[in-house]
Amino acid sequence: MNWKRAGLLTLFVGGPLIALLSYGMTRDPRSIPSPLPGRDAPVFSRVVFAPGNDGVLRLPVGDTVRLAAHRGHVVVVNFWASWCLACRDEHQDLSAVARQYGPRGVRFFGLLYNDQPDNGIQWIAQMGGQAYPALEDPGARAAIDYGLYGVPETFVVDQRGSVAHKFVGPVRPGELGALLDSLLKANPAASNPLPSDAPLVRTLPSGSKP
Amino acid sequence: MMHRMREFRATATRMTVIVASVLTMCTAESVTAFVSKLEAQSTPAVSVAPLPGVDTILDARAKAVASRLRCPVCQGESIQDSPAELAAQMKSLVREQIASGRSEAQVFDYFTAKYGQWILLEPKPEGINLLVYWLPVVFLVVGGGGIAIAVKRWTRPKPLDTLPTGVAANAVATPSVSANAVSPPSL
Numbered sequence: 001m002n003w004k005r006a007g008l009l010t011l012f013v014g015g016p017l018i019a020l021l022s023y024g025m026t027r028d029p030r031s032i033p034s035p036l037p038g039r040d041a042p043v044f045s046r047v048v049f050a051p052g053n054d055g056v057l058r059l060p061v062g063d064t065v066r067l068a069a070h071r072g073h074v075v076v077v078n079f080w081a082s083w084c085l086a087c088r089d090e091h092q093d094l095s096a097v098a099r100q101y102g103p104r105g106v107r108f109f110g111l112l113y114n115d116q117p118d119n120g121i122q123w124i125a126q127m128g129g130q131a132y133p134a135l136e137d138p139g140a141r142a143a144i145d146y147g148l149y150g151v152p153e154t155f156v157v158d159q160r161g162s163v164a165h166k167f168v169g170p171v172r173p174g175e176l177g178a179l180l181d182s183l184l185k186a187n188p189a190a191s192n193p194l195p196s197d198a199p200l201v202r203t204l205p206s207g208s209k210p
Numbered sequence: 211m212m213h214r215m216r217e218f219r220a221t222a223t224r225m226t227v228i229v230a231s232v233l234t235m236c237t238a239e240s241v242t243a244f245v246s247k248l249e250a251q252s253t254p255a256v257s258v259a260p261l262p263g264v265d266t267i268l269d270a271r272a273k274a275v276a277s278r279l280r281c282p283v284c285q286g287e288s289i290q291d292s293p294a295e296l297a298a299q300m301k302s303l304v305r306e307q308i309a310s311g312r313s314e315a316q317v318f319d320y321f322t323a324k325y326g327q328w329i330l331l332e333p334k335p336e337g338i339n340l341l342v343y344w345l346p347v348v349f350l351v352v353g354g355g356g357i358a359i360a361v362k363r364w365t366r367p368k369p370l371d372t373l374p375t376g377v378a379a380n381a382v383a384t385p386s387v388s389a390n391a392v393s394p395p396s397l
Binding site for chain 1: 282283295324325328
């Protein structure tokens with residue numbers, strides 16, 4: 001075998017191999033491409049364990065939130081846990097976006113992932129409150145329904161009930177705001193700021209505990 | 211010389227066998243995976259034990275499904291093998307769905323709808339995934355053929371004028387070869 005043939009062989013065998021491996025280097029092996037965006041959002045029915053702040057959406061503890069009941073509204077579903085460090089990073093941003101877009105008809109819900117509600121309540125107190133209600137997810141059934149593989153993950157559901165976008169990791173508030181703006185603009189009739197199906201602000205019944 | 215040639219040919223054949231068997235070992239895993247998949251498709255997992263209780267059947271079916279689903283929070287592990295909390299929750303969900311009368315295919319469809327094809331430890335043999343199943347076979351055939359041709363070329367007696375002078379001089383010494391050989395220019 002002469003040098004020319006050896007060179008050609010290296011080019012034809014090594015070239016594609018190097019190309020393939022370099023393509024692999026551009027991909028994150030930990031990320032799982034979600035098939036959910038564009039499809040109907042998995043519906044859930046979950047119990048409130050932390051009510052949320054006045055002024056945005058406040059639901060009594062023990063109330064059941066059904067996603068299907070919020071059809072016609074843009075819904076932001078955030079999966080979080082008290083043991084999750086990245087959730088601390090996004091908490092202020094997410095609450096700020098909720099305060100800004102809540103009055104425009106966007107519903108925010110936090111779903112607790114693999115954690116005790118008591119830990120969640122403590123965490124919310126530590127973080128200085130949360131602008132939206134937090135819901136339990138026993139057995140992580142809703143999380144699996146959403147194809148969750150880590151926290152935080154945030155899903156934006158449009159007025160028709162299909163998943164518009166999935167955020168993996170801490171939410172980037174600018175990106176989320178722009179997405180909510182475009183969804184509200186695309187379907188302004190459905191984004192009724194004062195919903196008829198559930199009062200926006202509800203007071204806690206005295207001594208209500210789950 | 212002929213004797214030495216025969217010996218070399220035998221060594222070459224042995225080498226081919228070794229290389230071929232190494233190649234086969236490399237591809238054997240994917241081939242057995244493919245075959246076991248075909249078997250798994252053709253025979254229902256229920257027929258594991260002769261007369262087991264309903265729970266045993268359900269457990270066996272759930273286990274078979276769980277061991278073919280990838281754990282999302284682990285590295286290349288099935289939810290059956292993983293000790294992670296999410297894996298345990300997914301396992302119980304598999305068991306529940308099987309118990310509620312869903313077929314294996316329906317459970318796989320459920321998880322594929324949530325996590326995509328990523329969740330399947332064995333890719334479905336369709337579309338681009340077929341490469342995973344057939345490329346090893348193609349490599350085996352092409353590689354084996356290449357090696358066979360190369361070995362044939364190495365063992366073929368070379369025309370003497372192309373041999374280096376030392377070898378040619380040596381070859382001249384044996385009468386059987388020198389009979390039809392052109393005398394090298396160095397002599």
